Amino acid sequence: MSWLRQQFKQLLRHPSAVAGLVVIGGLLCLAIYAVLAIPYSEAIRLWRGGEGIWDDSPRNALPAWVNFWPGVNLPETIIVNAGSAAGKSEDTGGVKAVKVALPFDYQYDDFPSEVTIFFEAKFDQRRPQVSLLWLTPDNREIALGERGLSARERYSVSLDQRLTARFGGQTPEVGLFADPAAGEATVLKGRYELVANVLLFEEASDIDAKLVVYGKVSGVAGTDDRRRDLWLALLWGTPVALAFGLLAAAGSIFTTLIIAAIGVWYGRWVDAVIQRITELNAILPALPILILIGTFYSRSIWVMLGVIILLGIFSLGIKSYRAIFLQVRDLPYIEAARAYGAGNRRIIFRYMVPRIVPVLVPQFVLLIPSLVFLEAALAILGLGDPVLPTWGKVLNDAFQSGALYKGYYHTVLMPAFFLMLTGFGFAMLGYALDRIFNPRLRTE
């Protein structure tokens, strides 16, 4: 134990190692938080994004923290709920007239990205009628038309062609919020109100209205083109990436090590067979095999993990471990162990394998990020896990939707940032460990 503590103390003297440890610790905390806060099945359900899950979320919104930038004041999403009895009702001969007012305050420098009104109507036979009126802070009234309501109705104001024509070619979300006095399209700040005059034709009939003024920023990480909150994927991508990297690295590197030790200890044909299998494995193209399996068999991340471990067992690492073990085998302490009657297994596991730990630990730490990047690479090739949100899949979705061409850089930069953080965290620790455990230079 004192040896470990001593090594750890030495590690703390390297600033890059400390930085790496801090980053890895932070990622671990994030991973634990993700698993505790959002259950696995819930994460999958949300990321799949079925009907109605992301209705209130804007499309391609930037992260909310861009507003901390001085001079930037992009709109956040405003949701105004009517509540059931928000308006006064007048009863005239079986027809009920309800006035629903949906007021909100708009103080942003930029126009919203979309405006949508959701209705829920309760009725038996006759559909309620609604006429919509838009009141601006400078007391203009803009009629948004009349319509009959079905049980669930969605009025996408931004897609209304008549409004676009009326605003002289401006999209409705610009026209509704623009200051008519200004030449350029500028936002008129102040209190807006949407008034819905509803006619209910039945006694039990009722409606509920919700106005959503979609912003241009949302949440910690923004949203993608399918309105999904990227933070969900980034958060859940953390435990997936760490688990994938750790399991694959541990699974392949320890088996490789043990096989190398067995080969050297038993020698002769065992060694020869292991060597030949290693050379064979070097010829097999690993990434094409992964693609083959992903295409034909299963794209599940855990299947990929298994295949990566299998292909990694007889990796070329065996050759370098073998070189070290060949020297270790002839050392006096092994001979001593043999003399007191230690068995083969005891010599391999208690005497040979521990000897190589200094070489192994940095390699293990450095292998993890490369596997995390491998998962992302598979996702970019379209072979990401079909259901789980991962960083690579966010990248892939961004590429598929042409985010780079359209300028939605955050959908690429956010997952890339997390990948890089993981990569650098482990790399800084790994290289520092390498310098401590394997000092190749006398002065280093």
Add this chain to the structure above:
Amino acid sequence: MSFVSGVISGAEGPSGGRRRAVPSTLTRVAKYTGYRAVALLLTVVVGVYLTILIANMGGYVDQIRIAQIREAAGGRVAADRQLQGLPISEIRNRIDQYVELEVKRLRLDRPFALRSLTYLTDALSLSLGRAENLTSDSGSRQVRQILLERLPATLLLFATSYLLLFFGTIFVALFLSRRYGSFLDRAVVALVPTSVAPSWFYGVFLILIFAAMLKVLPFGGMVTSPPPQSALEYGLSVLKHMILPVAAITIGSVFATIYSWRTFFLIYSAEDYVEMAKAKGLSSSTIERRYILRPTLPTIITTFSLGLIGIWTGSIILETVFNWPGLGRLLFQAVSAFDTPVVIGAEVIYAYLLAFTVFLLDIVYALVDPRVKVGEERKQ
């Protein structure tokens, strides 16, 4: 031969003593060479056979192909005006006939175990056959044609970046090893962790910055579309498209490579004979050439030739990110299109190249480095 013998006479290893060649060396080398050749050939055979099994998923791909043939036959019969009046049983019959013919033509009716052996002998004799789904841009179905068409693109991109990277890093590493501990040296050491991210990852950033934001370089591809007519413009266009991928490959590994060469050279420049040369007052360029580069030549040659194989296969993911029409992307397309012959064709050439390089290296290594005693149990 003067090159090799010169190296041998100059190569005095730091750890190993000087050994005079013993008379039996030639026979030992011959025996060893033969043994290695047979072993490597066997490795290639088994490796290629395994690839055939995997690329066919043990015959599973054939099921997919038969289903595809049946679907194509159905579409063909449905589109045929003359057959539309016929009763359904007759139409079914026609489809079955067509499928049977096609299955026979593709020799899918024989058991997979037999067919896999035919594939193996064909692959090993480099008669790569015809692709099933893919065609070359000129319309050929010959696997050889398809591979040859993609080869120049991959070679151009990866050979350029490899040569730049290889000689550039060695040059910089030598420079840094002279200035061990300087600011520049420490800066390079600090930047080593950047190499943990693969080149495609930097490619994404480069595309984002230079293609999407600054709009000065293309997003991907090899030439503008349509391709320029004059050779000069064509060349310039290709060069322009190469900037980002080459930069991505370079950034992805330059610091780690410099670091490992620098450490390697530092170890050798700490040897006593280098100190001796310094004491003699030799110029630093002479010391570098004769006392540092010469003894490290075997390692440099090995690293160089092993890297050369990587050039040939290219990189699936980098070529996909940059939309580069090379072999890597071909391999990806072939796998996605269940085109087994193309996958096997690419693999068998790769296997041959790798085996050949390893074989050559074994011999060159033995010739260049007198410390390596061929045919005996080696400790390294």
